[in-house]
Amino acid sequence: xxxxxxSIPGWLKFGIHLNAAFMSITGLLGVLATLGAIAIAFGIKRxxxxxPLRILIASYxxxxxxxxxxxxxxxxxxxxxxxxxxxxxxxxxxxxSSVWGGGRPQxxxxxxxxxxxHLFGVLLPLMWLMRGRDRIYAKRLRNLIVVYAxxxxxxxxxxxxxxxxxxxxxxxxxxxxxWCDKKQRVRGIAQLLxxxxxGLLGVLAxxxxxxxxxxxxxxxxxFFARIYQSLDPICGLLAHPWTVLTGYGSGNIIxxxxxxxxxxxxxxxxxxxxxxxxVGFATGMNADTVWTMCxxxxxxxEYGLIGLVLLVIASIVSMTRVFDTAxxxxxxxxxxxxxxxxxxxxxxxxxxxxxxxxLPCANEMCFVA
Numbered sequence: 001x002x003x004x005x006x007s008i009p010g011w012l013k014f015g016i017h018l019n020a021a022f023m024s025i026t027g028l029l030g031v032l033a034t035l036g037a038i039a040i041a042f043g044i045k046r047x048x049x050x051x052p053l054r055i056l057i058a059s060y061x062x063x064x065x066x067x068x069x070x071x072x073x074x075x076x077x078x079x080x081x082x083x084x085x086x087x088x089x090x091x092x093x094x095x096x097s098s099v100w101g102g103g104r105p106q107x108x109x110x111x112x113x114x115x116x117x118h119l120f121g122v123l124l125p126l127m128w129l130m131r132g133r134d135r136i137y138a139k140r141l142r143n144l145i146v147v148y149a150x151x152x153x154x155x156x157x158x159x160x161x162x163x164x165x166x167x168x169x170x171x172x173x174x175x176x177x178x179w180c181d182k183k184q185r186v187r188g189i190a191q192l193l194x195x196x197x198x199g200l201l202g203v204l205a206x207x208x209x210x211x212x213x214x215x216x217x218x219x220x221x222x223f224f225a226r227i228y229q230s231l232d233p234i235c236g237l238l239a240h241p242w243t244v245l246t247g248y249g250s251g252n253i254i255x256x257x258x259x260x261x262x263x264x265x266x267x268x269x270x271x272x273x274x275x276x277x278x279v280g281f282a283t284g285m286n287a288d289t290v291w292t293m294c295x296x297x298x299x300x301x302e303y304g305l306i307g308l309v310l311l312v313i314a315s316i317v318s319m320t321r322v323f324d325t326a327x328x329x330x331x332x333x334x335x336x337x338x339x340x341x342x343x344x345x346x347x348x349x350x351x352x353x354x355x356x357x358x359l360p361c362a363n364e365m366c367f368v369a
Contacts, residue, residue: 002303002307002310003024003025003028003250003302003303003307004025004250006246006247006249006303006304006306006307007021007246007247007249007250007251007252007302007303008249009242009246009249010243010246010247010248010249010250010252010255010302011249011250011252013240013249014248014249014252014255015252015255016249016250016251016252017251017252017254017287017288018251019251019287019288020250020251020252020253020254020287020288020290021249021250021251021252022251023251023288024250024251024302025250025251050134050137053126053137056126057137057140057141057144060118060123060144060148061144062108063107063108063109064107064144064147064148064151066107066108067105067106067107067108067151067152067155067157068105068151068155069081070082070085070094070105070106070107071105071155073085073094074094074095074103074104074105082094082095083095086098089106089110090110091110091111092106093105093106093111093112094106104155104156104157104158105152105155105157106157107152107157112152112157112158112160112161113158113160113161113350113351114351115148115149115152115157115158115160115161115164116160116161116163116164116165116168116347117164117347117351119145119148119149119164119168120145120164120165120167120168120343120347121343121344121347123141123144123145124141124145124168124172124343125340126141127141127142127145128175128336128340149161149165149168153165153202156206159206159208159209159220159222159223160350162202162203162206162209163202163209164347165202166195166198166199166202167343167346168343169195169198170192170195170196171339171342171343173188173191173192173195174188174192174335174339175335175336175339177191208220208222208223216273217273218273218274224273224274224277225277225281225293226293226294226350227268228264228268228277228278228281229281229291229292229293229294229297230292230293230294230297231260231264231267231268231278232256232257232260232261232264232278232281232282233248233253233256233257233260233292233297233298233300233301234260234264234297234300234301235259235260235261235263235264235267236248236255236256236257236258236259236260236261236263236301237256237260237300237301237304238260238263239259239260239263240259243256243304244300244304244305245304245305245306246303246304246306246307247299247300247301247302247303247304247307248301248302249302250302250303251287251302252287252301252302253287253290253292253298253301253302254285254286254287254290256301257281257282257285257290257301258282260282261278261279261281261282261283262279264278264279265278265279293350293351294348294349294350294351295348295349295351296308296348296349299311
């Protein structure tokens with residue numbers, strides 16, 4: 001209801017794109033639907049949590065196996081297999097005909113950049129919760145995460161999994177060490193330094209990250225796109241200052257992009273970058289094809305700062321309720337909870353999917369506890 005109320009000023013001013021508005025609102029409703037399904041399954045029907053967890057673990061192992069087969073088919077040039085997977089995926093990264101850059105396994109994800117969201121937004125928090133409840137399942141989740149992350153990096157599934165893995169490793173080190181204990185503090189500092197070194201090695205080993213380090217933001221097309229695709233709608237908010245509070249309305253990201261493209265162009269040109277990319281993006285998009293690559297940009301563009309604040313409040317209230325019992329003895333805002341929140345905030349910087357399960361996953365953890 002709040003998203004509709006916040007959208008009314010934007011709809012009255014800029015019109016309404018029905019299909020885009022429907023997709024946006026149903027995306028937000030998808031979060032509620034996920035929460036409702038979890039509540040019914042675990043809260044009302046009292047389904048034993050081990051069975052869903054086994055299915056979850058098996059599903060991710062299966063998707064990893066699919067990724068291995070994809071990688072083998074790519075490097076062994078098994079054309080029937082690569083063609084099959086290219087046909088299977090809506091947005092394929094498998095063969096040379098991919099406009100997104102082929103030659104990469106994408107497992108069963110919409111795109112390879114979502115790997116980290118699944119590993120560290122869904123599986124890692126579940127592992128943290130299982131530590132104090134069932135160490136066998138915690139170990140199974142840990143093994144799955146480690147194998148999946150290392151395998152994805154070695155198979156060169158993408159650049160973001162390298163960054164996500166380093167960030168998640170840093171967060172995990174903070175979570176798993178008691179910093180009040182001198183020995184663990186020394187060990188933790190050594191581990192953090194090791195993680196930083198791994199991150200630097202990752203930059204050197206990954207051609208795209210190396211290009212960014214050498215040439216700046218324009219060193220990688222995908223990275224630069226993340227900048228101007230968010231800069232366009234943000235500048236659009238500044239073009240109509242009142243939209244900073246309520247946004248352009250559900251489904252009207254394209255209006256924000258169109259309004260801000262010229263401003264973004266001037267800003268990028270002033271920074272010595274290719275400002276025409278921002279205008280070119282706006283020109284080539286419509287209400288049904290535009291995307292920002294960042295959840296925060298999308299929320300603010302559609303629902304303004306008020307919508308973003310409401311989302312943050314709802315998430316914190318939900319998380320507080322979730323971890324009220326899970327963090328018993330340490331208070332709701334335990335180190336693990338804070339680190340989980342920081343990790344989720346980071347992951348959503350490069351994921352605009354409102355209905356993605358990372359936030360509802362916390363509620364699932366409450367029920368399986």
